[in-house]
Amino acid sequence: MTYIVNDACIRCKYMDCVEVCPVDCFYEGENMLVIHPDECIDCGVCEPECPVEAIKPDTVPGVEKWLALNAEYSKIWPNITVKRDAPADAKEWEGKPGKEAEFSANPGKGD
Ligand code: SF4
Numbered sequence: 001m002t003y004i005v006n007d008a009c010i011r012c013k014y015m016d017c018v019e020v021c022p023v024d025c026f027y028e029g030e031n032m033l034v035i036h037p038d039e040c041i042d043c044g045v046c047e048p049e050c051p052v053e054a055i056k057p058d059t060v061p062g063v064e065k066w067l068a069l070n071a072e073y074s075k076i077w078p079n080i081t082v083k084r085d086a087p088a089d090a091k092e093w094e095g096k097p098g099k100e101a102e103f104s105a106n107p108g109k110g111d
């Protein structure tokens, strides 16, 4: 199994998750992060760190699409291990429906 990041992260991108990962397996897109499924050791410590509950084990129902997206973009986006500031309007996007339409395939800056 692995953990994955879902659409709740889009445009929130709080990055609290990256600081706790023991194997540095988060990768940064322009407006969300993903987890590399083959690098994640399933420790689960990142899950409670995310203030918008965007991190889930891939054993919960309905995450197949996000598992595929995490697998795809973790191969091409840069690695991120150091937290930076969240987007200025992150709070406004918390829990909003339809955030999937806001997904950007562009890479983030990484570190
Ligand atoms: Fe990293 Fe553990 Fe979260 Fe996997 S479950 S992404 S290894 S902190």
Ligand code: F3S
Pocket (backbone or CB within 6 Å): 005, 008, 009, 010, 012, 013, 014, 015, 016, 017, 018, 032, 033, 049, 050, 051, 052, 053, 054, 055
């Ligand atoms: Fe996203 Fe939550 Fe991490 S909003 S960047 S998964 S702390």
